[in-house]
Amino acid sequence: DGGITQSPKYLFRKEGQNVTLSCEQNLNHDAMYWYRQDPGQGLRLIYYSQIVNDFQKGDIAEGYSVSREKKESFPLTVTSAQKNPTAFYLCASSVGPGALHFGNGTRLTVT
């Protein structure tokens, strides 16, 4: 089955530690995206990538970093510089102007 896999579903980290969220897709989509969701807020764009080895900042990129070394993979690193990292993170992919296909998300808790 084609789809987007985010792992793990729940992630716990201590404050001051970097943490990497995994996102893998087997849909052969060129574009991939990372969103953050907080209570009472819509989804906010962190980073997106339209092709391998290229990515652009979204609206809230500060404190985050990404890489796109393979078409299938778009990992997100939440660095210690991110002031409020506890949130629900969603990865998505798409081809052209079509609708985004989303993964099931990762709930990150930093204490």
Place this chain on the structure above:
Amino acid sequence: AQTVTQSQPEMSVQEAETVTLSCTYDTSESDYYLFWYKQPPSRQMILVIRQEAYKQQNATENRFSVNFQKAAKSFSLKISDSQLGDAAMYFCAYSHLNSGYALNFGKGTSLLVTP
């Protein structure tokens, strides 16, 4: 930057009735895409309906239809014959080539369906 506004944080509808969720957006572009997504308690994002701005005809998907008013920059979602399974957060979203077709979301409307 484009903004998407959903002015109804919560809505309620009785089973089998019809409900309309509102969405307005701000853009200076003429060619763009609009979407409604549903997010049930599982938090999975599910595409409900999609509209291309160049198409005058309103999109429909079974019980779901939109009222797309391009001049007014309005994109409302109508759910007919509401079912208990329709209860969820509904997000309106906008996309354009300039941002790699990334979706710009509104803050969402929580829909409650009562028996």
